[in-house]
Amino acid sequence: MLQYINDLPKHVIGxxxxxxxxxxxxxxxxxxxxxxxxxxxxxxNYLLLLETDIQSWTTEAWWEDLKIGLRNFDKWNRIAVVSDQKSVEWFTDAFRFFIPGQTKCFELSELRQAIDWVSKQD
Structure with missing residues (x-):
């Protein structure tokens, strides 16, 4: 299930x-x-707080997510992924080579730092 994270700056999707x-x-x-x-x-500027296994995403969800990513390819500025899963950290690190903009992975305990980072305006 996906839910909005409220109380973020207007230029950030959480x-x-x-x-x-x-x-x-x-x-x-x-x-x-x-x-x-x-x-x-x-x-x-996108913050994903991931408190589920990446295996919990259906194939169709991954496909839709990929289509959004490609449709907006040149618009990605900052992506912060917050998760304690090491596989997510690896995926996030690899993903940064395929999109413009910056990506960074944070642990769950670093949520505040992730919000601060993704909210920075260059």
């Missing part, structure tokens, strides 16, 4: 992932926020 993440979660939660943000500004 999403909290728990349990199973489905295509409908991506379409109904993440995609509308991405579209709204890109209509307002030409860059995306």
């Amino acid at each position: 999403i909290h992932a728990t349990g199973e993440v489905t295509k409908q979660d991506i379409e109904n939660v993440l995609n509308p926020r991405i579209e709204e943000l890109t209509a307002r500004q030409n860059e995306i």
Whole structure:
């Protein structure tokens, strides 16, 4: 399930992932926020608080997420992924070579630092 993280600066999208993440979660939660943000500004600052296994994302959810990423390829500015899963840290580190902008992984205990980092305006 995906839920919005409130109380972030207006130029940052915050999403909290728990349990199973489905295509409908991506379409109904993440995609509308991405579209709204890109209509307002030409860059995306994205915070993902991942408190579920990456295996809990359905194949369809991964596909929808990938399509959003590619559709907005040149708009990614900062992506902060917050998780205690080492595989997520590896994936985040590898992902940074495929998109413009900056990506950084944080542990759950570093959520405040992740918010501060993703909120910086260059």
